[in-house]
Amino acid sequence: MSDTEYRIGLGERRFGRVNWLGLQTMAGREVKRFMVVWTQTLLAPLVTSALFLMIFTIAIGPRRGDVMGVPFMTFLAPGIMMMTVIQNAFANTSSSIMISKIQGNIVDTLMPPLSGLELLLGYLAGGMVRGVVVALSIALGLGLTLGIWPAYPMVALVFVILGAAFLGGLGVIAGIFANKFDQMAAITNFIITPLAFLSGTFYSVAALPPVLKTLTHMNPVFYLIDGVRFGMIGTSDSSPWLGLLVCSCATFVVWLVGWLMLHSGYRLKA
Numbered sequence: 001m002s003d004t005e006y007r008i009g010l011g012e013r014r015f016g017r018v019n020w021l022g023l024q025t026m027a028g029r030e031v032k033r034f035m036v037v038w039t040q041t042l043l044a045p046l047v048t049s050a051l052f053l054m055i056f057t058i059a060i061g062p063r064r065g066d067v068m069g070v071p072f073m074t075f076l077a078p079g080i081m082m083m084t085v086i087q088n089a090f091a092n093t094s095s096s097i098m099i100s101k102i103q104g105n106i107v108d109t110l111m112p113p114l115s116g117l118e119l120l121l122g123y124l125a126g127g128m129v130r131g132v133v134v135a136l137s138i139a140l141g142l143g144l145t146l147g148i149w150p151a152y153p154m155v156a157l158v159f160v161i162l163g164a165a166f167l168g169g170l171g172v173i174a175g176i177f178a179n180k181f182d183q184m185a186a187i188t189n190f191i192i193t194p195l196a197f198l199s200g201t202f203y204s205v206a207a208l209p210p211v212l213k214t215l216t217h218m219n220p221v222f223y224l225i226d227g228v229r230f231g232m233i234g235t236s237d238s239s240p241w242l243g244l245l246v247c248s249c250a251t252f253v254v255w256l257v258g259w260l261m262l263h264s265g266y267r268l269k270a
Contacts, residue, residue, distance in 0.1 A: 030126025156231025
């Protein structure tokens with residue numbers, strides 16, 4: 001037996017350790033998937049964010065004092081932006097897997113010679129690109145309408161990417177775990193939405209009682225929103241370096257779980 005035949009017999013793939021063509025193809029599919037319906041996936045989040053800001057401005061904006069030394073709307077805007085990013089990143093990856101499972105065409109993704117890591121990165125590409133595009137669009141809108149331009153653009157971008165990566169990974173896990181739309185709705189309503197809303201999006205955690213403040217600091221999404229807020233307006237409730245560490249560790253754990261599920265075929269293979 002030749003060396004080549006021996007390596008193939010041990011499972012080495014003929015196109016190398018990484019199937020770059022397959023990974024590129026899958027990532028392109030996931031990006032095109034949301035770009036085709038851009039009015040739903042990109043335009044709708046922008047409108048929703050604008051409505052949030054308009055409602056808060058009309059309802060309590062004029063009567064609300066400064067928060068952390070900045071006007072309330074300036075404080076609120078980065079939180080709204082990050083909340084929109086993470087919701088869209090989660091929706092992109094979870095819906096892609098969920099719909100494939102419901103329609104029965106998940107086999108088209110599992111049959112090509114793609115490893116668990118390549119599948120994970122392919123799904124994440126769509127969620128992360130969608131999240132970053134939404135963030136850039138909202139940031140441009142904030143600059144043009146409210147005059148809020150990023151104080152530290154690279155810091156804001158890093159936390160946006162981390163947020164899209166973290167929630168995109170959670171979307172992969174949720175999409176694999178859920179077998180029905182009811183289960184996915186339960187995950188969204190009882191896990192993702194509370195994580196997003198109870199994370200300092202609309203308030204400073206400094207105003208919370210000690211118990212709630214401690215619970216908030218255990219929420220990785222808090223550090224995502226706080227980090228983006230620091231990048232956008234230069235102020236935050238906690239250290240950006242601590243936030244970077246927490247978010248990076250949380251993202252690694254989520255990606256690891258997603259990889260294990262894809263690698264084993266959990267709830268994907270009959």
